[in-house]
């Protein structure tokens with residue numbers, strides 16, 4: 137590769153938001169109207185980067201670029217797990233970005249990331265090995281190849297971590313320049329002290345490790361990366377490109393200019409930041425200013441390190457005090473909160489460490505009787521989570537022969553316990569400024585779940601142990617109180633029981649209109665568990681709305697099931713969340729469903745509103761088919777429709793009928809729809825519905841450009857701008873080179889002759 141080489145890296149990550157029972161993300165009110173922050177940031181950043189618009193000077197689209205093809209990136213495994221199921225089209229573009237860069241450069245753009253984003257220098261040796269092995273298994277399952285590089289959470293590093301990476305076959309990682317302590321030439325002893333000012337960051341360095349192993353380290357351009365994050369470089373594509381190409385040229389044709397940024401900077405922190413990035417990437421792709429795009433692995437293959445580096449042990453990229461931010465009151469994160477402190481960080485770290493130490497003891501002691509090698513089973517479990525290994529094959533390889541069904545179930549439960557115990561160390565819990573934030577509370581919830589699984593496999597209750605530490609911590613907000621208060625009011629109530637799980641399953645079925653009749657059955661599935669519900673023949677309803685039956689709860693990646701009888705007293709015509717669940721044949725414990733935490737109740741409400749709104753919409757569409765015929769032309773002096781306010785309530789469905797070409801409409805109806813639509817509250821939803829219909833026409837086996845154009849023309853007549861992002865994306869991937877689709881392309885906003 138010649139010229140001034142450039143590599144832009146994006147670190148894409150979200151704190152773990154999964155509920156550790158259902159293993160799914162529940163609504164977060166602060167992200168509304170999106171369901172939660174993963175969904176919202178995906179729409180603002182991950183999706184726009186997958187389909188970044190490049191526009192001409194008239195605002196027409198000349199290219200839709202997949203930025204993941206041209207930038208280096210890592211995604212957290214937990215984030216990709218969510219994306220795979222909830223945003224599969226974006227996920228497909230991420231994978232495609234890696235594949236196409238692999239074909240172009242011989243090395244893919246994707247690198248792995250520590251599985252749970254834990255601060256590696258603060259983890260035990262066993263946890264370090266598990267986090268790396270699970271990360272690499274996850275990467276291999278998704279990208280279909282071994283990872284060459286790995287992103288260390290917060291770039292937090294010590295020599296042991298680097299050595300474990302090297303042992304696992306990882307060839308490089310990326311650090312901040314100030315993490316270098318001293319440098320020397322390879323095979324010479326000319327060590328000199330390094331600092332941010334004198335370190336040449338345009339070459340990879342070699343870190344020598346025990347027993348002859350080594351790993352390469354890249355240092356990213358600190359000031360340039362900072363400028364992208366904080367100085368608004370992304371406001372204009374040409375400004376961003378000018379800075380990048382200018383900096384790249386300073387290498388005089390030698391070395392690599394690399395910057396590392398939080399991926400969410402593009403689009404989420406800076407709206408349209410993805411367009412600035414796409415512009416810069418397109419310039420570099422075209423070889424403008426003699427700049428050539430590469431990625432870390434491709435550069436390393438051609439430029440083996442000529443210099444060595446010794447790192448600062450226990451250092452990171454976002455705490456100048458090392459890794460104190462994740463265990464002590466170091467002062468980071470209180471800059472904007474005078475008077476606040478982070479003395480809570482120590483007790484939180486110590487408490488979770490104490491719990492993990494006891495959990496490891498329990499795991500190894502019981503595991504000795506269940507696994508051929510308990511440590512190897514834990515390290516290998518990531519291959520089950522990633523889907524690389526079938527559970528049966530894993531059990532055959534790691535479980536002792538002739539285990540009873542109960543022992544097998546315990547063996548699986550111990551691994552689930554470790555999964556959530558590891559999850560409790562995600563760095564985000566300590567990163568911010570208070571114990572009362574959602575991240576520390578989530579960490580404690582993961583620990584609660586791990587402790588519950590420990591108890592189910594014979595361990596004592598660790599709550600007193602955890603609280604002996606966390607109880608000493610205090611929120612900066614007096615209203616939230618101590619760690620003990622937060623545990624009692626926020627964390628412990630999240631603990632699921634058979635009653636609360638059944639309550640959610642039953643209300644979910646009811647909300648979706650799927651509650652079985654007597655004698656029937658149905659099931660509800662969450663990624664973490666499935667519930668099969670059977671309703672008894674004689675359920676004693678007698679018109680009272682009460683139901684009873686049997687249920688079976690099966691946990692993901694576990695072999696047993698929890699079976700029970702249940703009774704649900706559904707209040708007649710009242711609040712379904714106020715019903716009472718009894719479990720067991722005698723079942724005299726009444727658990728009102730209102731005990732379910734807010735996010736889970738919100739999910740049930742969402743299931744209800746989705747069904748009811750769809751039903752109402754379906755009915756409106758069916759009825760307004762006739763309504764359009766009955767909207768008579770106005771008489772001579774008539775200026776609006778008689779009973780206009782009632783017609784107005786059907787605005788959305790009447791528009792839909794017209795735009796979809798279901799009905800002819802008189803001029804007065806079209807004027808009415810245009811006039812009433814200016815600020816109609818259903819406008820956004822209708823724009824989305826029409827956009828989805830447009831996308832559907834292009835996605836079908838034989839794309840229907842003709843109907844698409846008619847729809848867009850009719851929408852324009854009533855002054856509705858459909859949400860065309862998805863239709864444009866499909867057009868770009870399927871039809872951009874089809875001459876018969878050219879006019880449809882222009883109607884969708886493309887320039888007449890899109891560039892390849």
Ligand SMILES: [Zn+2]
Nearest residue numbers: 455457466468
């Ligand atoms: Zn700090």
